[in-house]
Amino acid sequence: MNSAVVLLSGGLDSSVLLHEVRRRLGSGTLHALSFYYGQKHARELDMARIQAAAAGVASHRVVDISFFKELTAGRSALTDDAIPVPDLASLSAAQLVQPPTYVPNRNMVLLSLAAAQAEAVDAQDVFYGAQAQDRYGYWDCTPEFVDRINAVLALNRVRPVSVQAPFVAFSKADIVRLGAQLGVDFSNTWSCYRGVPPACGACPTCVERQAAFREAGLVDPLCQRP
Amino acid sequence: MNSAVVLLSGGLDSSVLLHEVRRRLGSGTLHALSFYYGQKHARELDMARIQAAAAGVASHRVVDISFFKELTAGRSALTDDAIPVPDLASLSAAQLVQPPTYVPNRNMVLLSLAAAQAEAVDAQDVFYGAQAQDRYGYWDCTPEFVDRINAVLALNRVRPVSVQAPFVAFSKADIVRLGAQLGVDFSNTWSCYRGVPPACGACPTCVERQAAFREAGLVDPLCQRP
Numbered sequence: 001m002n003s004a005v006v007l008l009s010g011g012l013d014s015s016v017l018l019h020e021v022r023r024r025l026g027s028g029t030l031h032a033l034s035f036y037y038g039q040k041h042a043r044e045l046d047m048a049r050i051q052a053a054a055a056g057v058a059s060h061r062v063v064d065i066s067f068f069k070e071l072t073a074g075r076s077a078l079t080d081d082a083i084p085v086p087d088l089a090s091l092s093a094a095q096l097v098q099p100p101t102y103v104p105n106r107n108m109v110l111l112s113l114a115a116a117q118a119e120a121v122d123a124q125d126v127f128y129g130a131q132a133q134d135r136y137g138y139w140d141c142t143p144e145f146v147d148r149i150n151a152v153l154a155l156n157r158v159r160p161v162s163v164q165a166p167f168v169a170f171s172k173a174d175i176v177r178l179g180a181q182l183g184v185d186f187s188n189t190w191s192c193y194r195g196v197p198p199a200c201g202a203c204p205t206c207v208e209r210q211a212a213f214r215e216a217g218l219v220d221p222l223c224q225r226p
Numbered sequence: 227m228n229s230a231v232v233l234l235s236g237g238l239d240s241s242v243l244l245h246e247v248r249r250r251l252g253s254g255t256l257h258a259l260s261f262y263y264g265q266k267h268a269r270e271l272d273m274a275r276i277q278a279a280a281a282g283v284a285s286h287r288v289v290d291i292s293f294f295k296e297l298t299a300g301r302s303a304l305t306d307d308a309i310p311v312p313d314l315a316s317l318s319a320a321q322l323v324q325p326p327t328y329v330p331n332r333n334m335v336l337l338s339l340a341a342a343q344a345e346a347v348d349a350q351d352v353f354y355g356a357q358a359q360d361r362y363g364y365w366d367c368t369p370e371f372v373d374r375i376n377a378v379l380a381l382n383r384v385r386p387v388s389v390q391a392p393f394v395a396f397s398k399a400d401i402v403r404l405g406a407q408l409g410v411d412f413s414n415t416w417s418c419y420r421g422v423p424p425a426c427g428a429c430p431t432c433v434e435r436q437a438a439f440r441e442a443g444l445v446d447p448l449c450q451r452p
Contacts, residue, residue, distance in 0.1 A: 061297070067289050071339065072346040098384045105342035105387075108378060112338045113297065116331035120298040139381045148381065152334060152374040155365045158324045161331075 002028040003123040007114050008060070009034065010048030012209060013167060014129035015189045016179035020166065021127050022055045023182060031121060032060040033114050037106060038069025038079040041195035050188040061117075068109070076103040078193060085193045088204040096137065101193055101204055107140035108149070111163055115153055118161045131167040131175060133208065143168050172212035180218060187221040199223035228254040229349040233340050234286070235260065236274030238435060239393060240355035241415045242405035246392065247353050248281045249408065257347060258286040259340050263332060264295025264305040267421035276414045287343075294335070302329040304419060311419045314430040322363065327419055327430055333366035337375055337389055344387045357393040357401060359434065369394050398438035406444060413447040425449035 006021050008014045022030055032052040034045055045062055052060035069079040077083040077100040086100055107130075114126040130141040139145060146165045153161050167175055179186060191209045192199035199206050199222045206223060213220040232247050234240045248256055258278040260271055271288055278286035295305040303309040303326040312326055333356075340352040356367040365371060372391045379387050393401055405412060417435045418425035425432050425448045432449060439446040 063293050063297070065291070065293075067291075068339075068342070071287070071289070071343045075346045098382075104345040104385075105338060105379075105382075109335070109338040109342060112331055112335040113294075116294070116335055117297045119330040120301045139383050142381065145378065145381055148374065148378040152371065152378060153331075155368065155371055155374065156324075156331075157365050159330075 003031075003121065004028070004125045004127055005031045005033055005114050005118040005121070005123050006127045007034075007110055007129065008032040008048045008052060009129070010044035010046070010051065010189060011129075011191050011205075012172070012179070012186070012189045012212075013131050013175055015047065015051045016175050016182065016184050017127055017129040017167060018051055018055045018057075019182045019184050020178060029058045029121075029123070030055060031117065031123065032057045033117060034060065034062045035110055035113075036062060036064050036066055037103070037110075038066045039103075039195075040078060040081075040085070041190060041193055043195050043197075044190040047188050047190045050185075054185065054188075063113070065109075068106070072104040072106075077101050078103050085203050087202040088207040089202070091204070098139070099204060102138055105140070107138070107145070111149055115161045115163070119156070119159045122159070124162060126161055126163045128163050128165045129167055130165045131170050131172060133172075141168075171215070172208050173215035176212045176216040176218060180216070190222070192223070229257075229347065230254070230351045230353055231257045231259055231340050231344040231347070231349050232353040233260075233336055233355065234258040234274045234278060235355070236270035236272070236277065236415060237355075237417050237431075238398070238405070238412070238415045238438075239357050239401055241273065241277045242401050242408065242410050243353055243355040243393060244277055244281050244283075245408045245410050246404060255284045255347075255349070256281060257343065257349065258283045259343060260286065260288045261336055261339070262288060262290050262292055263329070263336075264292045265329075265421075266304060266307075266311070267416060267419055269421050269423075270416040273414050273416045276411075280411065280414075289339070291335075291339075294332070298330040298332075303327050304329050311429050313428040314433040315428070317430070324365070325430060328364055331366070333364070333371070334375070341379055341387045341389070345382070345385045348385070350388060352387055352389045354389050354391045355393055356391045357396050357398060359398075367394075397441070398434050399441035402438045402442040402444060406442070416448070418449070
């Protein structure tokens with residue numbers, strides 16, 4: 001592996017992933033790829049820029065696919081102003097299967113685009129920060145999803161690209177621990193779905209993030225709400 | 227099936243598909259989705275608009291993803307001005323496996339986006355005009371590709387979308403015959419990769435198209451070069 005594309009949101013998971021891939025690549029060529037798809041927490045893209053620079057990437061593209069918000073209008077609390085981001089505690093068991101913060105088929109779209117870039121720049125691997133979640137879940141962050149995406153890409157007759165998701169069986173606490181070992185500046189990441197500082201501490205990703213830092217015995221510089 | 231999304235390029239195959247899906251749907255809701263990804267033959271998008279209107283679609287979006295041309299720069303004769311569109315006759319057997327007119331991972335990107343829209347509008351099906359090709363081929367037009375894309379989408383826990391490719395075992399002549407039965411106006415379709423009227427008659431898609439009309443015993447209103 002001497003060249004890779006990392007799908008970088010600027011959140012905790014993909015930021016740690018970026019630095020882990022830099023470690024694995026050594027002096028290899030690292031491309032970071034980010035998307036503005038209409039998310040309310042576009043603040044994370046500023047963090048993506050900072051992390052990409054810190055990791056010494058060869059390129060960092062922030063691609064505007066804000067049409068995606070209109071294409072999937074009315075379906076996600078992450079993109080639709082009329083749908084509030086819920087507190088995790090308010091979600092029913094049925095909602096946790098595919099919560100309001102799920103964005104229709106977003107991850108397949110982003111991975112397909114990352115695979116296209118990887119193919120074009122002769123990178124064999126796309127790195128994807130999907131991680132195991134305890135309390136809620138998305139079908140497009142699972143090991144089965146990654147395996148099936150790879151089954152599609154394996155059909156390419158000349159330059160098959162592979163999606164690597166090294167955190168897919170990690171807890172978020174594992175990712176925090178690894179990030180700390182790698183010296184990742186957690187203050188320059190952003191997770192809160194509500195997108196406005198300070199992090200709300202109650203949305204699904206804030207709750208997970210806080211629990212992860214507690215479990216890792218560390219303090220989250222972004223949010224110290226009990 | 228009372229609602230569907232059709233991936234519509236404005237070429238022969240997807241134009242016939244659009245009218246076939248209209249026939250199957252009856253008065254159901256038909257959405258057409260087209261993309262400008264930087265293709266030289268963007269003329270086909272004008273044809274897509276005409277065909278969509280003729281089929282009485284509920285919506286036709288033409289989405290600008292021209293960033294795709296930069297993301298995959300240097301890799302396709304369809305998008306890169308520095309790479310000429312080859313005559314089919316000039317291609318070696320090795321090139322035919324994945325010809326210069328292949329666009330890196332384009333079809334997975336477009337199907338992923340179409341599946342996102344379908345999920346958002348509660349359409350169960352995305353229709354895709356992939357067809358069997360005789361003389362050259364693309365991995366992302368094969369039955370295996372469609373099957374594996376569907377294996378990904380089947381993981382969706384609430385609104386799984388299915389990609390239907392009813393022409394995947396059709397020859398292009400079969401598509402011409404069906405189009406004639408459906409009364410499709412072939413003069414308002416566009417196939418030539420070179421994008422400038424009259425159709426060149428020599429690029430891979432022109433050669434296939436002309437052979438298909440001949441085999442079907444019909445005259446192509448776009449190109450009558452022997």
